[in-house]
Amino acid sequence: ALHHHVELMVYVSTVITGLIFVVFSLITVAVCFPEYYALFLDTFFNGIVYKGKTLKAFSSPTFPFGTIFHKINDPKNWMARSLEFGKDHSGFHVEWVLHKAVLVVNDFDLVQKLLGLEITIKKTTRKGDETLPVLKKLFGKGLFMIRSHEWKRQHRVATRGMGSKHIKAYTPVVIEVIKRVVQDIEKKLEGKDEVDIDVLEMFQSFASETTMRILFGGELSQEDLLRTGKKFCDCIFEGMRPINMLTLYFKSPLPGPTKLRNDIDELHAISSEIVKKFRKDMKEKDVEEEGGALLKALCRASDEGDTLTDEEVVHNVYAFAGAGIDTTSTGLTHLMITLAERPEIQEKMAEEILAASNERDGKDLTIDESLAGFPYTSAVIKESLRLFPPVGALPFRHCTVSNVKLGPATLAKNTPISAWIPTTARSESWWGPDAKEFRPERFLEMKEGRRGESVDITHPLGGKFLTFSGGVRSCIGKKLAAVEFRSIVAMLLEKFEFRLLPEHEHLAKKDQHWEINNFLFKPREDRCCLRVKRRVN
Ligand code: HEM
Numbered sequence: 382a383l384h385h386h387v388e389l390m391v392y393v394s395t396v397i398t399g400l401i402f403v404v405f406s407l408i409t410v411a412v413c414f415p416e417y418y419a420l421f422l423d424t425f426f427n428g429i430v431y432k433g434k435t436l437k438a439f440s441s442p443t444f445p446f447g448t449i450f451h452k453i454n455d456p457k458n459w460m461a462r463s464l465e466f467g468k469d470h471s472g473f474h475v476e477w478v479l480h481k482a483v484l485v486v487n488d489f490d491l492v493q494k495l496l497g498l499e500i501t502i503k504k505t506t507r508k509g510d511e512t513l514p515v516l517k518k519l520f521g522k523g524l525f526m527i528r529s530h531e532w533k534r535q536h537r538v539a540t541r542g543m544g545s546k547h548i549k550a551y552t553p554v555v556i557e558v559i560k561r562v563v564q565d566i567e568k569k570l571e572g573k574d575e576v577d578i579d580v581l582e583m584f585q586s587f588a589s590e591t592t593m594r595i596l597f598g599g600e601l602s603q604e605d606l607l608r609t610g611k612k613f614c615d616c617i618f619e620g621m622r623p624i625n626m627l628t629l630y631f632k633s634p635l636p637g638p639t640k641l642r643n644d645i646d647e648l649h650a651i652s653s654e655i656v657k658k659f660r661k662d663m664k665e666k667d668v669e670e671e672g673g674a675l676l677k678a679l680c681r682a683s684d685e686g687d688t689l690t691d692e693e694v695v696h697n698v699y700a701f702a703g704a705g706i707d708t709t710s711t712g713l714t715h716l717m718i719t720l721a722e723r724p725e726i727q728e729k730m731a732e733e734i735l736a737a738s739n740e741r742d743g744k745d746l747t748i749d750e751s752l753a754g755f756p757y758t759s760a761v762i763k764e765s766l767r768l769f770p771p772v773g774a775l776p777f778r779h780c781t782v783s784n785v786k787l788g789p790a791t792l793a794k795n796t797p798i799s800a801w802i803p804t805t806a807r808s809e810s811w812w813g814p815d816a817k818e819f820r821p822e823r824f825l826e827m828k829e830g831r832r833g834e835s836v837d838i839t840h841p842l843g844g845k846f847l848t849f850s851g852g853v854r855s856c857i858g859k860k861l862a863a864v865e866f867r868s869i870v871a872m873l874l875e876k877f878e879f880r881l882l883p884e885h886e887h888l889a890k891k892d893q894h895w896e897i898n899n900f901l902f903k904p905r906e907d908r909c910c911l912r913v914k915r916r917v918n
Contacts, residue, residue, distance in 0.1 A: 408444065415441035427482040428793025429475060436484070436790065438475040439466040447477030449899075456897045460804045463487065471788050483777065483797045484790060489811055491788045492800050493844045495778065496852025502529045504785045505778035505798065514631040515620025516703065518645050519613075522693055523700025524857065529781070532854065534687050539697060539857060542678030548860050551595045551675075552751045555865055558591045559872045566877060570915060577882065580717045581909040584710035584869075589614055591865060592705050596698050598674025600655045609651060613702055616644055621899065652695040656680055660691070675701060705858050707901075708771040709865055714904045715769035715895065716762060716870070719819060721881045721911050722889040726821065730758045731874045735918060738875055751868040758874075759836045760821040762866045763846070766838070767806050768819060770848040774900035775800040802847045803902050811845055817892070838863035880912045 411418040419441040429436045439462060442448050452459040463474045464487060472488025486492050494500060506529040510517035520526060524539050541547075562583060569576045593601075593610040601609065619625055619641055631638050659680050679694045689697065720727040733755055741747065747754075777797035785792040792798065809816045815823070827835035827842070834840050839859040841851045849856035856862070873879075881889060885908065888894070894908040 411444035415443060418442055418444050422477060422480060422482070426480050427475070428796045429482055429484050430791045431470060431473065432789050436470065436473060436475050438477055438482070439463070442477035445479060447479050447481070449476070449478055452476070453897050456895075457892075460801070460807060463801065463804055464808055471790070473788075473790060478797075481797060483799055484787070484792060486787070486798065486800045487804055487808060488788070489805075489844070492805065492847070493852070494787060495775075495798060495800065496844070496850065496855070498853050500785070500787065500798070501778055501852060501854050502532065504780060504782055505529065506781050507776055508779050509776060512626055513620060514628045515616060515625050515641060515645070518631075518642070519616060519620065519648070520696045520699040520703055523696035523698075523703075525700040525704050525776075535689065535693065535697070536854075536857070538682045538687055538689055539679065541682035542675045543857050543860065545860070547675070547678055548864060549748060549752065551861060552748045552864055552868070554594050555591050555868050556746060556751065556872075558587060558594065559869050561590070562587050562869070563872060563876060566873075566913060570913070575912050575914045577910050578913050579910050580879070581710065581714045581904060581906070584713040584717075585614070585706070587869060588706045588709040588713075588865070592702050592709075595861070596675045596702060597655065598677065600659070600674060600676065601651075605651075609648060610702075612644055613648060613699065614706060616641060616648070617703055617707070648699065649695055652676070652698050653691060656691045656694050701858060704856070705862070709862055711771040711901065711903055712766055712769070712862070713866065713869065714909055715771070715902075716765040716866070717879055717911060718881075718894045718904055718908055719765050719769070720761070721879045722894075723819070724878075724880065726761060727874065727879065730755075730761055730870070731878075731916065733757050734871045734875050737871075746868060746871055750871065751864050753837070755867060755871060756825065756836045757821070758870060759838055759863075759867060760824040762863075762870060763824055763836065763838050764819055764821040766848045766866075767812075767846060768803075768817075769895055769904075770802045770806060770902055772848070772850075772900070773801060773803055773897055773902040775802060775847075775850055800847070802850075805847050819890075838866060874916075876916055878914045878916050880914070882910060882912055 411421070419438065422442060423435055423437055427435050427437070438448055440448055440451050443450060463485065466474050467487045472486060472491055474485050474487070476483045476485055486495055507526060508528065510521045510526040516526065524532070524535050527535055565583075566576075566578065569578065589610040590607065593606045593613075597606060597609075619637075625631055625638070625641070631641070655676065659677060663681065676694065676698050679689055679697055682688075720730075737750060737754065777799050780792050780794050780796045780798070783792075783794040785796070787798065805811050807817050812823075824835045835842060839849060839862075840846065841849070841855070844851045849859040849862075888908075894904055896903055896905050
């Protein structure tokens with residue numbers, strides 16, 4: 382019996398060693414010979430058929446990450462090559478995200494199709510939260526993450542909190558927070574001619590405070606607003622770290638994940654309590670409709686009997702914060718660096734802003750100005766959002782059925798589809814021969830739509846302006862974002878000038894201040910510090 386036992390052990394360990402050796406050899410081949418790794422992925426995981434054949438990526442994937450680092454390491458070259466490849470492939474190219482082949486669309490007509498009801502809602506769904514467990518726990522049941530079949534009901538209710546009446550009511554909150562930002566700069570400038578400021582940090586604190594105040598209104602004290610805002614941003618930051626994308630790690634009893642889960646539970650507990658209290662008040666007395674808190678609008682809004690559950694309201698509070706804070710601060714930082722690189726444009730904006738300020742005798746910005754004032758300034762903001770869109774990859778749509786047709790492509794079930802927004806902005810076929818130039822006048826010259834529509838920061842211009850996406854599931858917070866951009870730019874440029882640090886002056890207008898970070902289009906951290914001076918009028 383002992384003899385048999387030993388024999389069995391020798392046999393099992395030989396098999397295990399053999400398997401380890403095979404796996405190790407396969408990994409070595411995948412790492413050293415990307416073309417074989419590409420062949421393997423194309424054979425077993427690529428569900429994208431183009432004109433009868435598997436559509437392959439134009440560069441071989443790197444084990445195990447796919448092609449994402451090619452884009453991160455050399456983004457300009459990547460975008461140029463994807464456009465070139467697209468010319469012969471109906472504007473398509475393929476990217477490997479780990480072992481997933483993603484169809485990326487650049488052709489104008491096909492992007493519009495992708496954004497329409499038929500593909501975005503009926504044949505595909507979002508499910509990014511499956512790979513981002515922290516975000517799933519934070520706001521998986523909220524609008525941003527929700528699956529297509531549940532989307533319509535939530536969207537109908539949530540849009541009520543973002544209607545024009547509400548945006549108007551949120552505007553004074555935005556202006557209050559900007560006054561705090563202006564005071565902070567003035568304090569830093571006390572007794573000095575100029576001061577160097579990290580504008581990304583400044584805009585992050587602006588966007589976080591504004592969003593938290595709009596969400597919670599007077600329901601949280603200022604101290605609690607700032608504390609919960611910071612906690613929320615820290616959770617998102619942690620959630621995007623690769624290690625935290627591993628579901629098992631996030632669920633483990635290790636100290637890091639445990640703290641993260643506790644932090645999210647605490648955020649939810651705070652919001653749940655407010656939701657419960659507010660709903661009780663609503664039942665007891667007929668609470669007057671007043672703006673100032675998106676959370677109240679989400680509790681109150683109902684449509685054809687649809688109401689959000691308490692849990693859905695809480696998840697939506699954080700969905701709005703998650704979708705609104707980083708995008709706004711990133712976009713504002715891109716804009717300010719771009720203006721520091723172009724003092725002539727900054728001066729022209731200041732002229733427009735100062736003329737309006739003189740007309741109201743230096744009093745506060747009016748709500749109408751925040752909502753739709755300053756045509757030249759708005760055109761500059763829009764041009765910056767066009768060329769430097771904070772969200773690089775359109776959130777993936779995953780096919781829910783097989784044989785999904787998009788132009789000449791046929792896609793298998795579960796295949797993700799996306800568009801790379803900065804590439805469409807730099808494509809001559811979308812924007813003409815000066816597509817890559819920073820030229821705000823393009824919006825003033827446009828004849829499309831009603832008068833003034835082209836400088837409306839959120840207007841999609843027939844689907845060409847993709848920064849806030851388009852079609853059925855486009856950004857629900859874009860009007861609020863436009864108010865935030867217009868107001869803070871007007872209030873900052875009225876008082877201050879922003880310049881590049883002397884050591885960065887040689888980089889001006891070289892289109893180099895940005896980088897690609899995962900699916901986002903970010904300003905480079907080492908370019909975010911700008912020199913700020915008081916404006917002399
Ligand atoms: C410059 C600022 C912003 C940019 C560039 C931006 C961009 C986007 C993009 C590209 C999408 C994806 C749409 C799609 O998949 O088709 C999106 C969705 C969304 N955004 Fe924004 N956004 C911004 C600001 C905001 C703000 C301020 C809020 C709210 C406070 C917000 C809330 C949302 C929500 C809730 C969604 C999900 C909509 C849905 O799935 O129906 N965004 N945004």
